[in-house]
Amino acid sequence: MSKDYGYPSFELICKASSGDEMAVKEILKFYDGYISKLCLRPFYHSESGKIIMQVDE
Secondary structure (H helix, E strand, O other): OOOOOOOOOOOHHHHHHHHHHHHHHHHHHHHHHHHHHHHEEEEEOOOOOOOEEEEOO
């Protein structure tokens, strides 16, 4: 089974690619969770000795 996430409309993508600042912000807002997920990296926690996942800024 696949989920339907309601992707950004073609019109919104066209506006963003033509430089509309508000459209770009909406697309970034839509993909924020996905971008954050891709930025997760394992880090070694020095005090507890465990490896934890954190956003690599």
